[in-house]
Amino acid sequence: MELHQRITSAPVDFGAIRSEFGLASAYPAEATAEARGARDAFAGDRIDRTDLALVTIDPPGAMDLDQALHIERTDSGFLLHYAIADVGAVIHPEGALAKEAGTRGQTFYLPDGTVPLHPEVLSEGAASLLPDVDRPAALWTIELDEHGEPQHYSVARALVRSRARLDYAGVQADADAGRLHPSIAALPDFGTRRIEAGIARGAIGLRLPSQSVIRDDAADGHWRLVLEPRTAADDWNEQVSLLTGMCAARIMLDAPDDGQRIGLLRTMPPPAESAAESMRRTAAALGVPWPADQSVGRMLAGLDPNTPAALVLMSEATSLLRGATYTVVNGELPGTLEHSGIGAPYAHVTAPLRRLADRFALEVCLARCAGTEVPQWVREGLSPTADTMKRTDGVAGKVDRACIDLTEATLLAARPGGVYDAIVIREANGNRPAEIFIADPPVLAPCEGSPPEGATIRARLTTADPVTRKVSFTAE
DSSP states (O other), X not given: OOOOOOOOOEEOOOHHHHHHTTOOOSOOHHXXXXXXXXXXXXXXXXEEOTTXXXXXXXXXXXXXXXXXXXXXXXXXXXXXXXXXXXXXXXXXXXXXXXXXXXXXXXXXXXXXXXXXXXXXXXXXXXXXXXXTXXXXXXXXXXXEETTSOEEEEEEEEEEEEEEEEEOHXXXXXXXXXXXXXXXXXXXXXXXXXXXXXXXXXXXXXOXXXXXXXXXXXXXXXXXXXXXXXXXXXXXXXHHHHHHHHHXXXXXXXXXXXXXXXXXXXXXXXXXXXXXXXXXXXXXXXXXXXXXXXXXXXXXXXXXXXXXXXXXHHHHHHGGXXXXXXXXEEESBOOSOOEETTTTEEOOOOSOTTTBHHHHHXXXXXXXXXXXXXXXXXXXXXXXXXXXXXXXXXXXXXXXXHHHHHHHHHHHHHTSTTOEEEEEEEEOOBTTBOEEEEEETTEEEEEEESOOOTTOEEEEEEEEEETTTTEEEEEEO
């Protein structure tokens, strides 16, 4: 029988997931003491750019603010200033804090709190680009032409001050109302041009909504699933980081005077031809026009993201974006330089409070732009950092999925035998069951039977086990 009761939240304990993946909760005392006493190693050598009216754009409640930006229109295009928290200036490379961060690799985000890369006194305090306080930063200056293509770019150590703390939903609302903060009034125009430039070079952008677990404010200890649609503001802001990462990669790959290229790239191999052919077959079956000379990125950009066909094709496009890794550049150029999803060489340099690789890659760029030697600790740390990032990226993905799976199973366990409207986003293949998406509550799950891709079906819940975190359905 169908259960009509609507349960929007449930008590969920994420402690078992922390234990399962060995996520450390407390930071070692010696490393925490270092963080409390951290001082800017370049305090007397910075450019004072506290005159720049920088702003941050982050999720509501975020305190580890890595980036602050100011973008303006010029006679020839755009001028972007992008300040990145200068973590390398406040962490001694041989200290206990650097050692612990080198093991953790990145911040892990769980619904009930973070497992931080750095102690919160640093990542959410002294090093965070919080508003109305002076902060040490690596300040990128990027000049772009009318088409949004970078013409000149550099990064230098500076002192900056953020003027406002914004969030994505607020930026989108302000853009829709025509009242954007003056520091980002040019962001929509910039973002639109950069998105088009990305499509032209073969980038693949997925505008899938984000499935998240959030606290239920109306019920203490309860959690609920939400689907957060991707806004244009998300896309515009993403383009700032992508552009900066591409400029960083160019700095690393340009041969310096000594001829010794050095750096840490984020790379991804080209997708298998069979994956693209499979997508074309799916598009044809769904009745989505896709000219033979049109790229995957161009086809996806033309879809209405609110349609079942778009959900199916964008979900399948994730198969094209596999094999991402970290590649060390040390003298000789590696075989794979590009990130195929971006369509260019790329490096992570914009989130050093949350990701270990960014601190090392950013130091390379700072040294190259200043015409100084790349520090020895950076050179020696590139390969270990790449290894740590590869390991922890895998863990982070599994932790995210485990938290969502646990919440799905807990919510649905209260609705045994319920029947739901669902969209089939992947049909069954061999021993692999079909995959469906349910909007309320937002759930992705396997479904037995043979429903066709893109079809809207009724699916009956057959399994919801919080212990194993398994959920499954059967097509009616």
